[in-house]
Amino acid sequence: MSFRPALRRVVRQAPFLLIALVLAACGRDYPQSTLDPHSDITRMVDGVFMNTVWWALGVFILVEGALVWAIFRFRGKPDDPEPRQTHGNTTIEILWTAIPALILAMISVPTVRAIFKTYEEPSGAEVVRVNVKGHQWWWEFSYPQYGVTSANELHVPVGKTVFLEMDAFDVIHSFWMPQLGAKRDVFPNRKTTLWFRADSAGFYPGQCAEFCGTQHGRMAFHVAAETPAEFDAYIKGLQATGTPPAPPAAPDTAKRVGTAGVTTAALAAQTPAAAPAADTVAGSKLFAAKGCVGCHSLNAVKFSKGLIGPNLANVGARRYIAAGTLLNTDENLAHWIQHPWSVKHGVLMPELGLSDADARTLAAYLRTHTGK
Template sequence: MKTGQAPRQSLRSAAASLPRRLIPLRSAAAFCGGLALEVRAAPAHDALSPAGVQASHIFSLWTVTLTVCSLVFAAVLIALLLAMARAPRASRDASPDLGSLERPERRVRRVVSAASIASVVLLFGLLLADIMTDRALSRLPVADAVHLEMTGHQWWWEARYADDTPGSGFAVANELHVPVGRPVIISLKADDVIHTFWVPNLHGKKDMIPGRESTIEFRADRAGTYRGQCAEFCGLEHALMAFTVVAEPPAQYDAWVARQRTPAPQPLNALQAQGERLFTTGNCAGCHTVRGSSANGVLGPDLTHVMSRPMLAAETFENTPANLESWIKAPGSMKPGTTMPASQLSAQDLNALVAWIRTLQ
C-alpha cells in the first residue's frame, strides 16, 4: 500500500457513512482523502513546474502578471500609508477644511493623472503579453504528432489512440502515455455534460462541450508522470475524476503501444476460464470491452489491459486485488454516485472473476 493510502481509505469510509442528504460532504471528504495521497506520493500536478513548452508559455505569462500586480499593489499600499502619515490631525471640534473646493490642487491632479496613465499602460502591457502568449501556444510545431481522442464521461476518461494501420487502434481509460519531445494532438469530446481537460504541468484548461469537438496540442519535454483533472464541475464525483499522463522516452512509449495493441491472453486454468465465462455472459460484457474475448461493451472503460494501470476508478484508489474485488462487489461504497451497478455474484464466482481479470496485464 502506498504511503498515505490508509488515511485516504479512513476518510472515504467515514464519508460513506453520512446520510444521503449529505452526499456533497461525502464527495468533499473523498476529495480531501485524495489530497492526502497526492501530497505524499502522487503524479506531478503543478502549473508552476512546467514540463512542456506550452506550459512554459503559460508560466511566463503568470510570472509577468504576478510581478506587475504585485508592484501595483505595493505602490498603492505605499501611497495609502504616505497619505495616512501626512494627513493633518484635527480635533473633534475643528471645522472641516473646505479650501480644496476653491483652490486647484495641481500637484494632486498631476499625481492622479500619472497614476491613471501608468495603469492604462500596464493593462495594455498585460493584454499584449496575453495576446503574445496565445499566439505562442498556437504555433507549436505538430509534425509527426501523436493523435488520439479523449472523451469525458461521468466520471471517467476514455482515450482512443488513432490507427496507424487498419485495426491497430486501441482504447485506454484514465491514463495517457505520450513520447517525450513529440507533439500530441488530442481531440476532446464530452459524452454527457461539460467537462474540462486540465494537465497543468503540460498545458492550460480546455472545455469539453457535448455535441462540439475541440482540440488541444501540447508537447512533454521532460519525462515523468503528470496528473490531469476535470476542472469543470460535472456532478457528484467531479472531485474524483482524474487521470494521469505518462511522458516517457520514445522507445518506452513504442513498447507500451505494442503491449496495448495485443489482445487479452487466454485463460490458463479452470478458475480463470470460469471467470472469463462469467464476464462475457454476464452484465460486465454489456458495458466493457476486452479485446480477445466476446465482450464488446462501450458504456464503460476498455478492460483489455486493466491490470497494467496503477489506479482504478479514475485515480480513486490503488489497483490491488483486494480493491478490485471490493470495487466489483460494491462500487457505490468506494465511489458514491458511480453508475457501475453492484455485483450479485457469489463469493466463489467473484473469486473466479477477479482471478481472470488479474490476467489482463
C-alpha cells in the same frame, strides 16, 4: 505595546515565508501543481502568468503601501482642525489612469502572443494524435494512428508533440493536465483541441475541471510521459489485445516509475500477482455472466463503439482504477468491483451484489489484462 514589534517581525519575515511557499509549490510534494511545468505549452503559460505576478506584486506593494501609509500618517482626533478640503487633482488623476494602462500593455503583449500559440495546430508525421472523450465520470483516450483505445491513463512520448482532439460523450467536462497542457473544456457537440510536448518523463496527475455531476470530484486521470521506446511498447501491447486469447503475461515489475505521484510502497502494492489459469476461465465466465461486457471491453482494438464503461484491455497494468481514484491493488480492485458506490457514490457502474469470492475472481481475471 508588544504588538508593534511582533508585527514588524512578521512583516520582515513575510517575504521569506512567501518565497518558501513558492519554492515548496515547485517541489515534488505537489504533483498536480501548475507552477511546475513539464512541457513547452505549460512553460509558456507559466511565463505569461509569472510576468503578470511580478507586475501585480509591484502594484500590490505600492498601492497597499500607500493605503497603510495613509492610515498611519493621517490618523486624526475628533477635535483636530478640519483638514484642507481638496476635491481632486487633474494631473495626478491622469497619471494614475495612464500608468495602469501602460502596465496592462506590458501584460497584454505576451498574453496575445501566447493566445495564438495555444491555438496552433501542429502537423506532420511526428505528431502523436489522441482523441480524448469525457464521460461521466472517466476519460477515454484513443490513438487513431495506432487503432487502439484506453481509459484514464494517457501515455505519451517525451519530446514529441501530442495533439489532442477532444469531445464529450454526455455533458461538458474539462480536460486539465496542470503540468503538461493546461486545460480545455470538452463538449458533447463540438471538438476542442490542446497540444503540448512533454519535456521530461513522469507520471502526472490530472483531473476534470468542469462540474459534471455527482462524481465530478473523482474524475481524475494520469498522464504517463515516457521514452519513445516505452511508448511504442505500450502501443504494441494494446494492439496485441486485438488478437485474443492472449496468454496471461508475467507482471512487468521493471515498468518505469515517474518522478511524481507514486511512492515506492504504492508501486510495490500495485504489482500484479500472476493469476492461475483456472481463475482466468472462471473470471471470464463471470465477466460475461454478471453483465460486465455490457459496458466494458477487454479489447483495445476491436470493440463495439458507444460502450459506456472504460475499456479494460490493459486494466491490469494501470496504476489507478476508478478514474484515478484508487491505487490498482488486488484488494482495491476487488472492492471497487464489488462496491463501486462505496467508493464513488452515484457512479454509473451498478452495485451488482457480487459475493466476495466472485469479486476476487473477477479482480484476478482483470489483473491478467495488462496490455502487454
